[in-house]
Amino acid sequence: xxxxxxxxxxxxxxxxxxxxxxxxxxxxxxxxxxxxxxxxxxxxxxxxxxxxxxxxxxxxxxxxxxxxxxxxxxxxxxxxxxxxxxxxxxxxxxxxxxxxxxxxxxxxxxxxxxxxxxxxxxxxxxxxxxxxxxxxxxxxxxxxxxxxxxxxxxxxxxxxxxxxxxxxxxxxxxxxxxxxxxxxxxxxxxxxxxxxxxxxxxxxxxxxxxxxxxxxxxxxxxxxxxxxxxxxxxxxxxxxxxxxxxxxxxxx
Amino acid sequence: xxxxxxxxxxxxxxxxxxxxxxxxxxxxxxxxxxxxxxxxxxxxxxxxxxxxxxxxxxxxxxxxxxxxxxxxxxxxxxxxxxxxxxxxxxxxxxxxxxxxxxxxxxxxxxxxxxxxxxxxxxxxxxxxxxxxxxxxxxxxxxxxxxxxxxxxxxxxxxxxxxxxxxxxxxxxxxxxxxxxxxxxxxxxxxxxxxxxxxxxxxxxxxxxxxxxxxxxxxxxxxxxxxxxxxxxxxxxxxxxxxxxxxxxxxxxxxxxxxxxxxxxxxxxxxxxxxxxxxxxxxxxxxxxxxxxxxxxxxxxxxxxxxxxxxxxxxxxxxxxxxxxxxxxxxxxxxxxxxxxxxxxxxxxxxxxxxxxxxxxxxxxxxxxxxxxxxxxxxxxxxxxxxxxxxxxxxxxxxxxxxxxxxxxxxxxxxxxxxxxxxxxxxxxxxxxxxxxxxxxxxxxxxxxxxxx
Numbered sequence: 162x163x164x165x166x167x168x169x170x171x172x173x174x175x176x177x178x179x180x181x182x183x184x185x186x187x188x189x190x191x192x193x194x195x196x197x198x199x200x201x202x203x204x205x206x207x208x209x210x211x212x213x214x215x216x217x218x219x220x221x222x223x224x225x226x227x228x229x230x231x232x233x234x235x236x237x238x239x240x241x242x243x244x245x246x247x248x249x250x251x252x253x254x255x256x257x258x259x260x261x262x263x264x265x266x267x268x269x270x271x272x273x274x275x276x277x278x279x280x281x282x283x284x285x286x287x288x289x290x291x292x293x294x295x296x297x298x299x300x301x302x303x304x305x306x307x308x309x310x311x312x313x314x315x316x317x318x319x320x321x322x323x324x325x326x327x328x329x330x331x332x333x334x335x336x337x338x339x340x341x342x343x344x345x346x347x348x349x350x351x352x353x354x355x356x357x358x359x360x361x362x363x364x365x366x367x368x369x370x371x372x373x374x375x376x377x378x379x380x381x382x383x384x385x386x387x388x389x390x391x392x393x394x395x396x397x398x399x400x401x402x403x404x405x406x407x408x409x410x411x412x413x
Numbered sequence: 414x415x416x417x418x419x420x421x422x423x424x425x426x427x428x429x430x431x432x433x434x435x436x437x438x439x440x441x442x443x444x445x446x447x448x449x450x451x452x453x454x455x456x457x458x459x460x461x462x463x464x465x466x467x468x469x470x471x472x473x474x475x476x477x478x479x480x481x482x483x484x485x486x487x488x489x490x491x492x493x494x495x496x497x498x499x500x501x502x503x504x505x506x507x508x509x510x511x512x513x514x515x516x517x518x519x520x521x522x523x524x525x526x527x528x529x530x531x532x533x534x535x536x537x538x539x540x541x542x543x544x545x546x547x548x549x550x551x552x553x554x555x556x557x558x559x560x561x562x563x564x565x566x567x568x569x570x571x572x573x574x575x576x577x578x579x580x581x582x583x584x585x586x587x588x589x590x591x592x593x594x595x596x597x598x599x600x601x602x603x604x605x606x607x608x609x610x611x612x613x614x615x616x617x618x619x620x621x622x623x624x625x626x627x628x629x630x631x632x633x634x635x636x637x638x639x640x641x642x643x644x645x646x647x648x649x650x651x652x653x654x655x656x657x658x659x660x661x662x663x664x665x666x667x668x669x670x671x672x673x674x675x676x677x678x679x680x681x682x683x684x685x686x687x688x689x690x691x692x693x694x695x696x697x698x699x700x701x702x703x704x705x706x707x708x709x710x711x712x713x714x715x716x717x718x719x720x721x722x723x724x725x726x727x728x729x730x731x732x733x734x735x736x737x738x739x740x741x742x743x744x745x746x747x748x749x750x751x752x753x754x755x756x757x758x759x760x761x762x763x764x765x766x767x768x769x770x771x772x773x774x775x776x777x778x779x780x781x782x783x784x785x786x787x788x789x790x791x792x793x794x795x796x797x798x799x800x801x802x803x804x805x806x807x808x809x810x811x812x813x814x815x816x817x818x819x820x821x822x823x824x825x826x827x828x829x830x831x832x833x834x835x836x837x838x839x840x841x842x843x844x845x846x847x848x849x850x851x852x853x854x855x856x857x858x859x860x861x862x863x864x865x
Contacts, residue, residue: 209804210803210804211800212796212800213796232803232808232809233800233803233804234803234804234806234807234808234809236804237803237804237805237806238806242804243804245801245804248801249795249797249798249800249801250798251795251798251801251802251815251816251819252819253816253818253819253820253822253823254815254816254818254819258815259802259805259807259815262807262811262815263802263805263806263807264806266806266807266808266811267806270806302819319805323805323806
């Protein structure tokens with residue numbers, strides 16, 4: 162579904178991604194790990210079309226479409242979703258209004274009529290249960306005053322509502338206690354199917370105990386320098402990144 | 414050049430006709446107004462308190478003045494149905510400069526007095542004498558001009574202890590087929606422990622003519638009274654409005670004034686509040702949504718002349734395209750007024766680099782032991798929030814609209830009439846969506862369609 166070829170990107174003239182190659186197929190879970198500042202979050206920002214970043218080379222195909230040519234909203238409609246590392250608070254915009262607008266914009270994109278109020282609320286109820294999100298939170302402004310854990314659960318709730326084909330979880334485990342981590346992970350696993358895929362960006366093995374990856378990639382200095390099976394995550398947990406850094410730096 | 418001269422000349426030529434057709438009480442101020450105007454000049458852009466606004470240019474146009482009181486419109490209530498859903502009001506109209514009551518005025522079962530000055534001068538001469546022209550200041554040339562030329566106006570009087578069951582709605586319409594200036598004048602007297610909610614809407618039926626509403630509103634809020642005034646403008650790019658609202662608050666009175674501009678051409682709103690009794694409460698709110706070439710300037714002055722009073726002021730502007738907004742607010746706490754709480758805020762959103770906002774918050778405090786604050790901010794839409802919404806599939810235009818709506822939401826939530834609050838949320842949504850046009854219930858095309 163996703164084919165990234167030699168993707169290069171910069172922010173304010175600073176080159177961050179220096180040639181990423183990655184292919185994701187339906188049903189797969191990919192973990193992207195790597196030390197701080199290696200470009201993990203940049204990759205998710207570029208894939209979702211954050212205007213702060215400039216693509217300087219390479220291509221990304223999503224179900225055969227040129228993803229980089231699409232606006233962020235159309236990428237979402239086509240089935241791409243990003244769970245933010247730092248979800249944004251939007252005072253004055255209620256969760257209900259936010260989700261209804263998002264859903265109806267997607268339906269409009271596919272030529273469907275807007276969801277009725279009753280159907281929409283029913284859907285909200287169903288999906289809220291997946292991440293045990295309190296009804297009170299759903300009636301408040303988007304992320305405003307939410308705790309760290311509530312924000313992350315809210316991200317997965319939105320993912321459940323929008324039913325993406327490819328979800329990128331950007332450090333969804335950061336700032337979560339063990340209980341919240343379990344809830345979020347079980348939410349992600351509930352939503353998993355043979356037709357959708359997940360890219361998990363994380364520093365730690367911990368999340369991967371709950372969301373089992375098929376592939377683990379190490380991102381360093383803007384490139385994927387190592388790819389292997391889930392055993393690589395365990396090895397990294399034990400040995401850290403230094404041995405990979407040394408290996409890569411000596412090659413250069 | 415002196416834009417006032419044409420109107421002074423007109424007055425000198427037509428004084429007799431003007432005075433013949435006016436209740437005598439209105440004629441008592443004309444000589445004084447004429448004197449003030451002899452040396453007065455309208456402020457030009459850049460002068461004190463008019464940093465962004467050129468009044469001289471607004472009045473310089475050759476407007477018609479209906480000196481002879483020719484009738485324009487048989488009955489506006491047949492054409493205009495400015496309903497607020499789920500809100501039962503007593504509806505009155507001002508068509509250009511003439512007053513009409515509607516069938517729904519009968520709901521106002523004889524408690525609250527709503528009468529043109531011509532009638533009020535006969536029915537309530539002591540009220541008119543006691544309050545007409547007592548608050549408004551002739552030192553403002555626009556007030557002097559209003560007092561010079563005004564021929565009628567409206568008295569709204571709530572006798573002591575009366576709590577008005579229904580809100581009074583006053584729909585002001587321009588529908589003359591010529592360029593025209595009118596002097597609208599309101600006198601509102603809310604008796605002791607009386608209470609009323611008032612909704613005033615300014616509309617313009619024709620977008621082809623230039624209109625100028627030079628209005629003066631005087632409000633007396635007696636001991637323990639409550640007054641809500643929602644003053645909403647939905648006019649056209651060729652419509653100008655200069656409005657001066659003067660308020661005198663007595664002990665324990667509670668006054669809320671909310672000035673809302675959705676569409677207009679040029680607007681200057683002056684608010685002058687004298688808080689003269691202890692434990693009085695003042696809420697001054699403003700919301701402006703402007704695009705195209707709209708110009709909206711609010712000038713507020715709250716003088717705390719008594720201890721233990723509370724004022725709360727919040728003005729919000731959303732400006733797009735080449736719109737210009739201005740806000741200057743001053744809170745004055747006079748000597749010997751401890752325990753006053755006064756807060757002023759002005760928050761502005763510039764949605765386009767070509768939009769301009771001028772702001773000047775001021776506090777002047779001559780008493781210890783008070784709590785006062787003022788703050789002003791001008792910003793743009795939050796890029797991070799926009800991107801977040803777009804990743805959820807909300808298009809950039811829709812995302813901008815949601816954020817702009819959210820920005821003004823708390824001002825709308827300050828409205829103390831639930832049905833009007835809902836209506837305002839709806840109107841603002843339509844305004845941002847660019848689909849604010851004719852009311853569904855109304856046959857007259859008094860709202861222009863505007864788009865951001």
